[in-house]
Amino acid sequence: MSFTAWLSLVAICCLGAMSPGPSLAMVVRHTLGGGRGKGIICAWAHSIGIGIYALVTLLGLAVVLKKAPMVFNGIAITGALYLAWMGVQALRSKGGMSEKLVAGKSTDSFTAARDGLAISLFNPKILLFFLALFSQFVMAADSLWGKSLIVFTPLIIDGLWFTIIAMLLSHKSVLPKLREKAALIDKLSGVVLILLAVRVLVTI
Numbered sequence: 001m002s003f004t005a006w007l008s009l010v011a012i013c014c015l016g017a018m019s020p021g022p023s024l025a026m027v028v029r030h031t032l033g034g035g036r037g038k039g040i041i042c043a044w045a046h047s048i049g050i051g052i053y054a055l056v057t058l059l060g061l062a063v064v065l066k067k068a069p070m071v072f073n074g075i076a077i078t079g080a081l082y083l084a085w086m087g088v089q090a091l092r093s094k095g096g097m098s099e100k101l102v103a104g105k106s107t108d109s110f111t112a113a114r115d116g117l118a119i120s121l122f123n124p125k126i127l128l129f130f131l132a133l134f135s136q137f138v139m140a141a142d143s144l145w146g147k148s149l150i151v152f153t154p155l156i157i158d159g160l161w162f163t164i165i166a167m168l169l170s171h172k173s174v175l176p177k178l179r180e181k182a183a184l185i186d187k188l189s190g191v192v193l194i195l196l197a198v199r200v201l202v203t204i
Contacts, residue, residue: 006153009150009153012192013153013158014161016129016154017158017161018161019090023120024162026116027043027046027162028165030115030166032169034108039169041113042116042162043116044163045116046116046120048117048120049116049118050155051152051154051155053120053130057130058151061134061135075131075135077200079133080135080196081197082128083133087197089190090190091194130154132200133196138150
């Protein structure tokens with residue numbers, strides 16, 4: 001995998017992690033309800049689920065590409081359309097972060113880890129996102145190093161981002177600022193997702 005392709009992967013993974021959603025709400029809930037440590041545990045448990053999805057998606061797409069190139073192209077086109085739809089939805093979003101940042105009751109470390117893992121593994125939108133995203137990178141992953149980058153890049157970025165969230169939310173003055181930036185994050189994500197969808201369609 002080229003350095004340029006990897007940077008593209010990093011950028012999309014960053015935007016995917018930063019986009020407000022149930023994963024953010026779960027990490028915030030455990031951070032505000034159980035403290036910084038619980039939030040970090042939840043964050044990295046969630047990232048493990050992301051890594052599992054990334055590995056399964058990569059291996060599955062690699063098999064399809066080898067045995068049925070036409071089917072692979074169909075998946076890539078479907079994925080591009082899904083990315084475009086996500087982009088439009090993000091552009092239309094008003095950054096409803098306030099409704100998502102809801103604190104819950106204090107829990108133990110096991111519960112924080114369980115919830116973090118579950119919110120990623122049982123979210124079908126994550127699988128669809130990876131199917132759409134990896135269709136353009138799977139051909140570049142022609143070595144064990146390239147495959148490792150594709151799997152560990154989203155895992156590490158996801159864990160680091162939500163760790164940052166957990167640490168920042170330990171300071172009550174930060175939460176209002178995070179809410180204020182929600183709309184901007186949505187708009188930026190929308191533009192990038194639409195551009196990525198166009199790139200996928202052009203390169204098929």
